[in-house]
Amino acid sequence: MADRLNRILNAPHAPLPLRLARVSLAALAHLHHAVLLLWMMPFAIGLRPRHRLARPVVSVGNLTSGGTGKTPFTILVCRAAQRLGAKPAVLIRGYRGKFEHGCEVVSDGEHVLLSPTEAGDEAVLLALELPGVPVLVGRDRRKTGAMAIREFDPDLLVLDDGMQFLQLHRDLDIALLDLARPFDNGWMLPRGMLREPPSHLRRVDAVVLTCSPGAGACTDATTEADVRVHAPSATLLHAFVSAHQLRRLNHGADADVSGMSGRKAVLVSAIAQPERFHALARALGMDVVFVEHHADHNPISAEQWQQVCSKAMRAGADMVVTTAKDAVKARSLPPDPPIYSLDIRLQAQEALELDRMLQCLLSRGNAAFANAPLPADVGEAH
Numbered sequence: 240m241a242d243r244l245n246r247i248l249n250a251p252h253a254p255l256p257l258r259l260a261r262v263s264l265a266a267l268a269h270l271h272h273a274v275l276l277l278w279m280m281p282f283a284i285g286l287r288p289r290h291r292l293a294r295p296v297v298s299v300g301n302l303t304s305g306g307t308g309k310t311p312f313t314i315l316v317c318r319a320a321q322r323l324g325a326k327p328a329v330l331i332r333g334y335r336g337k338f339e340h341g342c343e344v345v346s347d348g349e350h351v352l353l354s355p356t357e358a359g360d361e362a363v364l365l366a367l368e369l370p371g372v373p374v375l376v377g378r379d380r381r382k383t384g385a386m387a388i389r390e391f392d393p394d395l396l397v398l399d400d401g402m403q404f405l406q407l408h409r410d411l412d413i414a415l416l417d418l419a420r421p422f423d424n425g426w427m428l429p430r431g432m433l434r435e436p437p438s439h440l441r442r443v444d445a446v447v448l449t450c451s452p453g454a455g456a457c458t459d460a461t462t463e464a465d466v467r468v469h470a471p472s473a474t475l476l477h478a479f480v481s482a483h484q485l486r487r488l489n490h491g492a493d494a495d496v497s498g499m500s501g502r503k504a505v506l507v508s509a510i511a512q513p514e515r516f517h518a519l520a521r522a523l524g525m526d527v528v529f530v531e532h533h534a535d536h537n538p539i540s541a542e543q544w545q546q547v548c549s550k551a552m553r554a555g556a557d558m559v560v561t562t563a564k565d566a567v568k569a570r571s572l573p574p575d576p577p578i579y580s581l582d583i584r585l586q587a588q589e590a591l592e593l594d595r596m597l598q599c600l601l602s603r604g605n606a607a608f609a610n611a612p613l614p615a616d617v618g619e620a621h
Contacts, residue, residue, distance in 0.1 A: 313331075
């Protein structure tokens with residue numbers, strides 16, 4: 240909803256009421272920035288040290304509110320670590336899940352133990368996509384990190400959406416930016432979608448520019464120059480979205496992503512940036528009949544699924560397609576038409592460089608933390 244509002248507010252030739260709204264929201268954005276700087280100051284000057292865990296920590300985050308591919312990149316990092324022989328564990332907040340403010344195990348690496356209602360949709364998606372990788376949920380990643388070390392003894396801890404969790408020290412800080420819109424409209428919330436200003440990229444070790452299907456080459460000299468201004472010492476990487484499979488959700492065979500040309504599809508999603516999902520479907524050749532979008536993270540009810548499937552059949556659609564994140568919450572689906580989850584992968588163009596960074600981190604971590612004690616419980620997050 241915030242993204243839709245900002246698109247309306249930033250439309251050219253806006254009427255006077257919208258221009259007045261821009262002024263009010265700009266004032267709130269400046270206030271947000273000031274409060275953020277006050278909150279970060281004790282960390283910056285050393286009055287409030289960051290908690291260190293007894294394992295290397297990788298943070299995957301971003302500047303904006305959603306939509307840059309943090310969860311797919313977390314999956315990519317964990318799989319890269321596994322290829323290098325390491326045992327990663329994932330720490331995720333579990334936004335809007337029952338245990339968001341607690342500390343629970345979503346997956347022990349073999350079994351998914353919590354539902355999307357309990358853990359949040361992204362946490363369950365990570366658990367399903369990462370066999371062999373424990374996934375823990377809770378806002379305070381100091382506590383979930385301590386639990387992960389005690390119960391699973393991982394070699395590496397990966398924070399999904401960890402950039403703003405300054406209470407925890409990280410050994411490799413990665414920020415993702417959308418290549419097409421890296422800094423949104425340049426404003427912080429609520430005037431724009433930035434959670435932090437671009438200048439805060441100076442504290443990260445690597446910046447990953449992500450691009451959508453159909454965007455052409457996943458490079459842009461102007462954007463890269465802008466990033467270099469804010470993060471001159473960071474390693475610059477690129478990643479692109481690709482379709483992995485079309486997984487049948489309402490009983491039936493999966494479909495080949497290469498055979499979608501001309502297929503009439505209805506697209507249903509509840510994600511932050513549905514345009515990326517729509518672009519990928521069209522890049523596969525789907526003839527999109529209509530799209531239905533719900534607010535990010537909202538579950539789509541059985542009644543809503545029935546309504547959209549009825550509309551799809553009346554419109555002559557061959558299929559209904561949703562996202563992997565929405566598929567984990569889908570329940571009581573109608574038998575017709577076929578409903579598929581379009582499962583994606585995020586692929587790094589500089590995969591060898593990412594492997595090198597992780598290998599260096601793991602090598603340093605094994606030496607640095609070899610004799611470190613297991614972490615004690617920590618206080619509440621602030």
